[in-house]
Amino acid sequence: MLENFDFQVVIDAIPFLWEGLKLTFLLTFLAIAGGLILGVLLALARLSHIKPLSFLAASYVNFFRSMPLILVIFWFYFLVPYIVGRPVGGFYSVLVAFTLFEAAYYCEIMRAGIQSVRKGQAQAGQALGLTYKQNMQYVVLPQAFRNMTPILLTQAVILFQDTSLVYVVGLHDFLVNAEIIASRDNRLIELFSTVAVVYFVLCLSFSLSIRTLQRKFSV
Amino acid sequence: MIEMKNVSKWYGDFHVLNNCSTVVEKGEVVVVCGPSGSGKSTLIKCVNGLEPFQEGTVTFDGISVGESKTNLTKLRSRIGMVFQNFELFPHISVIKNIRLAQEKVLGRSEEEAKKRGMELLERVGLAEQALKYPGQLSGGQQQRVAIARGLAMDPDAMLFDEPTSALDPEMINEVLDVMVELAQEGMTMMVVTHEMGFAKKVANRVIFMDEGRIEEDCSKDAFFGDTRGERAQLFLSKILNH
Numbered sequence: 001m002l003e004n005f006d007f008q009v010v011i012d013a014i015p016f017l018w019e020g021l022k023l024t025f026l027l028t029f030l031a032i033a034g035g036l037i038l039g040v041l042l043a044l045a046r047l048s049h050i051k052p053l054s055f056l057a058a059s060y061v062n063f064f065r066s067m068p069l070i071l072v073i074f075w076f077y078f079l080v081p082y083i084v085g086r087p088v089g090g091f092y093s094v095l096v097a098f099t100l101f102e103a104a105y106y107c108e109i110m111r112a113g114i115q116s117v118r119k120g121q122a123q124a125g126q127a128l129g130l131t132y133k134q135n136m137q138y139v140v141l142p143q144a145f146r147n148m149t150p151i152l153l154t155q156a157v158i159l160f161q162d163t164s165l166v167y168v169v170g171l172h173d174f175l176v177n178a179e180i181i182a183s184r185d186n187r188l189i190e191l192f193s194t195v196a197v198v199y200f201v202l203c204l205s206f207s208l209s210i211r212t213l214q215r216k217f218s219v
Numbered sequence: 220m221i222e223m224k225n226v227s228k229w230y231g232d233f234h235v236l237n238n239c240s241t242v243v244e245k246g247e248v249v250v251v252c253g254p255s256g257s258g259k260s261t262l263i264k265c266v267n268g269l270e271p272f273q274e275g276t277v278t279f280d281g282i283s284v285g286e287s288k289t290n291l292t293k294l295r296s297r298i299g300m301v302f303q304n305f306e307l308f309p310h311i312s313v314i315k316n317i318r319l320a321q322e323k324v325l326g327r328s329e330e331e332a333k334k335r336g337m338e339l340l341e342r343v344g345l346a347e348q349a350l351k352y353p354g355q356l357s358g359g360q361q362q363r364v365a366i367a368r369g370l371a372m373d374p375d376a377m378l379f380d381e382p383t384s385a386l387d388p389e390m391i392n393e394v395l396d397v398m399v400e401l402a403q404e405g406m407t408m409m410v411v412t413h414e415m416g417f418a419k420k421v422a423n424r425v426i427f428m429d430e431g432r433i434e435e436d437c438s439k440d441a442f443f444g445d446t447r448g449e450r451a452q453l454f455l456s457k458i459l460n461h
């Protein structure tokens with residue numbers, strides 16, 4: 001039965017698949033970076049004593065967490081060019097969508113992280129004369145990140161998998177490129193099993209390194 | 220140096236500080252004691268503005284702590300504080316714990332901050348531990364580092380909130396020794412503690428708190444003599460019998 005399969009097709013398609021994988025990686029990486037920065041700011045806003053600020057941040061988080069990601073992607077695909085006033089290309093609108101969407105999740109993770117740092121730590125920083133910003137930057141956030149590293153990384157794996165949704169706006173990521181070859185050469189099984197293996201290996205090795213990290217940090 | 224006038228604070232209906240007034244002169248060592256929940260921590264945290272209060276005034280070296288125009292961070296950098304649970308920063312080394320605020324708040328260079336830090340670690344007997352992380356030290360060592368961290372800012376006064384009550388008995392003295400030395404050098408200190416040996420040795424005055432009120436505020440001799448009030452008497456007999 002195996003003779004019916006032609007994995008030469010896959011080998012020939014490697015450069016093309018790699019192009020797609022690069023987009024997947026790039027999108028994952030940029031969305032994590034953007035989502036983290038925005039997520040931290042949102043978490044600080046949510047924990048702020050300024051009521052309107054924490055209310056706004058909470059509304060933001062609740063809004064995005066009750067939207068399906070695919071809807072957000074669609075929405076920004078049509079909305080971003082409209083706001084900017086000119087076409088921006090699928091990549092940027094998708095990047096905006098992912099960043100804003102992930103930020104809501106990172107916000108909740110970071111909020112829990114900040115709350116996991118004992119209150120006395122912030123007081124000690126204050127007592128030394130650190131400003132709010134310095135205290136966050138040097139005392140609270142590093143500890144919050146450390147406590148949350150495993151969950152942040154798990155969220156990154158989820159995001160990596162979710163980037164495959166970009167097919168809906170016609171972006172050529174790893175999965176889409178595989179699909180193009182698959183239908184061109186009528187080699188669906190070969191290509192899709194390759195995609196599955198690649199996703200599996202990447203996610204598994206990432207998860208394993210998370211576990212190693214976790215063990216290291218838990219001393 | 221520290222002046223509290225009719226300070227009151229509420230948590231909802233709960234009156235945590237009830238019309239508290241006292242003065243700590245420069246170079247004075249004042250011990251604050253009283254039963255759990257009587258408001259001791261809250262009282263000393265009013266001095267550096269870690270706890271806001273609703274009524275009264277607190278001034279430090281003539282600067283009003285509660286006023287919104289006061290530069291609180293600047294003021295706090297002049298007042299060292301040592302906590303019950305040490306509160307060293309666990310993610311950075313001992314020497315970095317001591318360097319951090321020197322560099323970020325006082326604007327000292329890395330070298331200067333390190334030099335001052337090492338001097339103080341030397342002084343509390345922990346110079347060899349400089350590169351370790353707080354979690355690798357014993358409680359007594361951590362608390363001595365915390366004192367060094369406070370002193371590194373060259374503060375005008377030091378506040379201590381039960382600095383030895385989280386320590387195993389055999390470590391209490393190593394911390395108290397550092398504090399006694401500091402007191403003898405003339406540091407202005409406000410110390411919440413139940414270590415009456417420390418009070419007898421170096422305190423100028425003792426404040427006894429109960430239910431948010433300053434019940435006694437008298438010289439050490441008066442406090443350990445027999446002029447103190449009934450509640451203080453009872454409290455003292457309890458802790459001395461333990």
Ligand SMILES: Nc1ncnc2c1ncn2[C@@H]1O[C@H](COP(=O)(O)OP(=O)(O)OP(=O)(O)O)[C@@H](O)[C@H]1O
Nearest residue numbers: 230233235253254255256257258259260261262381
């Ligand atoms: N955030 C808060 N909300 C409500 N009540 C509080 C809060 N913080 C402290 N209290 C109450 O205020 C009272 C005084 O607290 P404080 O910590 O000053 O007491 P203490 O004398 O230092 O006691 P201990 O010896 O246990 O440290 C306590 O009864 C405590 O329960």
Ligand SMILES: [Mg+2]
Nearest residue numbers: 259260261381
């Ligand atoms: Mg207390």
